[in-house]
Amino acid sequence: MSRAYNFCAGPATLPEPVLRQARDEMLDWRGTGMSVMEMSHRSDEFVEIAETAEKDLRELAGISEDYSVLFMQGGASSQFATIPLNLLGDKGCADYINTGIWSKKAIAEASRYADVNVAASSEDSGFTTVPLQETWHTRADAAYLHYTPNETIGGLEYDFIPDSGAVPLVADMSSTMLSRPLDISKFGLIYAGAQKNIGPSGLVVVIVRKDLLGKARAETPTMMNYQVIADNGSMYNTPATYSWYLAGLVFKWLKEQGGVGAMEQLNRRKSAKLYDFIDRNDFYANPIDPRFRSWMNVPFTLADDRLNGDFLQGAEARGLLNLKGHRSVGGMRASIYNAMPEAGVDALIDYMAGFAKEHG
């Protein structure tokens, strides 16, 4: 069977050349007679793999030496607790912006450790828009300001970077990291679960400004202490070696594609095509304020929910997989991360047009 177009929100499709290379290197990585999976994380070979991945990520994302890059475990969700434990310091309070399900999860977890102030929320709108910064009630004495630049489930994405003044800005970039150029210097901390735009699940990349290290609460588990992880080159314990290696292959692939600038053009084009089609076709609808529509996750509904099953079945028969929307919002969702080729979006639109004609 040939490769299908996989629109899953995460774990998401990976670049085919990356998977091919991983396959070719599976049994014998460059004459070592071992799979990367079987290597000691302390071996020269693996240390080189790990360091190259970090170097390539720094180059791709424009990460200066003012920041540590950590390859941690437990996915993005573990960071919901790790962040307050490390960044609260002697402040005790943090500000959060609530724009959807991932924001809410981050808020709920942080509330176990911190006095959390939800400085703004778009819940009243059903999370179809981003509250403008003029309306936020942030606190100057907050330890940090947390937001979710792309709400993966709702399909809602900020088109601006909040100005947090002297308060460190913290961003959950799980589903938007490396999708376009970004000014890292505006952030105190960025974290991203790997399984959307970076690599396999379980791995989480944390980019943290070095002056924010070393403030973890005394009870912070060692494995969650950024300072410890940074001091040990993300090898305090056995890291997720194979995921790290695959992330490195993705970074190389991204560089070959022309980097995040080329991704921006591609992602802008892919998402514009899909939204334009949805807007022009009465059979489909997307509820998000057009200004804040996500480039990465495109939710849409059919004119009649009773056709959802038929739609999904027909899509699957054509190799268009995982279009079912999140259980909390229903409808459909097409996730079109970096690794989704434009041809995949074209094939989806083609199918949607035919389906609407037949059932509309």
Ligand SMILES: *Cc1c(COP(=O)(O)O)cnc(C)c1O
């Ligand atoms: C997927 C996702 C998460 C959760 O990632 P896990 O690795 O499953 O913990 C958190 N935040 C956002 C924005 C996501 O897209």
